[in-house]
Amino acid sequence: MILLVLILAVIIPVSFIIWLTSVIFSSYLDLKPLAPWRAMMAVVAPILISSWGLKKGSLDRTGVAAGLVVGFILTISNLCFFSSLLIFFVAASKATKFKSDKKRILEDHFREGGQRNWIQVLCNGGVAAEFALIYMVDVGCTEKVINFSHDYNASWLSMAVLGSLACSCGDTFASEIGTVFGTLSSARLITTFKKVPKGTNGGVSVAGTVCSLIGGLLVGVAFYLSLVFLTNVSHLNNSPVQWPIVPLAGLFGILGSSIDSLLGATLQYSGYDRKKKCVVERPGLDVEYISGTAILDNHSVNLVAALITAFLAPQIAFFTWRI
Numbered sequence: 306m307i308l309l310v311l312i313l314a315v316i317i318p319v320s321f322i323i324w325l326t327s328v329i330f331s332s333y334l335d336l337k338p339l340a341p342w343r344a345m346m347a348v349v350a351p352i353l354i355s356s357w358g359l360k361k362g363s364l365d366r367t368g369v370a371a372g373l374v375v376g377f378i379l380t381i382s383n384l385c386f387f388s389s390l391l392i393f394f395v396a397a398s399k400a401t402k403f404k405s406d407k408k409r410i411l412e413d414h415f416r417e418g419g420q421r422n423w424i425q426v427l428c429n430g431g432v433a434a435e436f437a438l439i440y441m442v443d444v445g446c447t448e449k450v451i452n453f454s455h456d457y458n459a460s461w462l463s464m465a466v467l468g469s470l471a472c473s474c475g476d477t478f479a480s481e482i483g484t485v486f487g488t489l490s491s492a493r494l495i496t497t498f499k500k501v502p503k504g505t506n507g508g509v510s511v512a513g514t515v516c517s518l519i520g521g522l523l524v525g526v527a528f529y530l531s532l533v534f535l536t537n538v539s540h541l542n543n544s545p546v547q548w549p550i551v552p553l554a555g556l557f558g559i560l561g562s563s564i565d566s567l568l569g570a571t572l573q574y575s576g577y578d579r580k581k582k583c584v585v586e587r588p589g590l591d592v593e594y595i596s597g598t599a600i601l602d603n604h605s606v607n608l609v610a611a612l613i614t615a616f617l618a619p620q621i622a623f624f625t626w627r628i
């Protein structure tokens with residue numbers, strides 16, 4: 306009870322300060338002031354989600370701190386961004402814990418419960434937060450339908466955020482769920498299609514591709530439903546159809562996962578440790594080389610893949626709505 310009172314004691318003044326700042330800036334910059342409920346939600350929602358993640362072991366304390374920042378930016382800028390982040394975080398947390406007994410055998414640096422730190426949070430959500438910040442400055446704190454003809458910047462930035470989150474969710478599903486299905490040698494290197502052990506950076510499989518599609522679709526459904534629910538009906542009826550958001554997000558999930566695999570196969574070292582009987586990311590005496598060069602680590606690959614997908618997604622969406 307005391308903890309709840311303390312949380313409320315922080316949330317209320319912080320939300321008020323955010324709202325008051327918005328009102329002051331809007332009077333000088335001719336912008337629409339932030340609604341009080343949006344300011345409150347931007348503070349409350351990230352705290353609740355991060356607290357849940359800490360309790361369930363999905364985040365450590367540094368991950369909570371990074372999650373609060375990323376969550377705040379995505380929530381206050383556009384609630385479609387928030388819902389996409391929410392489904393990604395919840396689904397990815399569940400996926401990480403899926404069949405952890407098998408992952409313990411396959412992964413050299415296995416962490417019980419898949420607890421994420423601040424680096425992992427920023428590498429998976431930082432790109433989306435960056436584009437959400439640009440959206441907030443350029444468009445404002447509001448939800449906009451995808452309409453490249455009348456709101457090009459808003460549509461472009463929305464698709465960049467969607468692409469980034471779909472990439473991260475798709476890749477997480479592919480690596481956390483796809484790798485535990487099939488035989489240990491069912492993966493193939495994306496650059497040569499040579500059979501490689503499960504867990505090899507750059508290894509792809511049918512199961513992994515399907516999982517990346519599902520991960521992207523989940524993010525797309527969350528984005529689409531939020532947009533339909535929060536947008537005026539007449540505005541929706543006078544705008545281009547919005548349902549392509551869902552299949553596009555599925556495509557972004559596959560695209561992002563494939564980019565991640567391509568980077569992993571070329572710029573990330575993979576070797577098979579005969580003693581540990583698993584794939585490792587550093588050379589050693591008992592390590593048999595598989596692929597790649599030790600230039601990037603797994604976190605860097607996730608970040609670069611999310612960034613590339615975020616830039617490609619708006620271009621793909623633009624031509625999709627033009628057809």
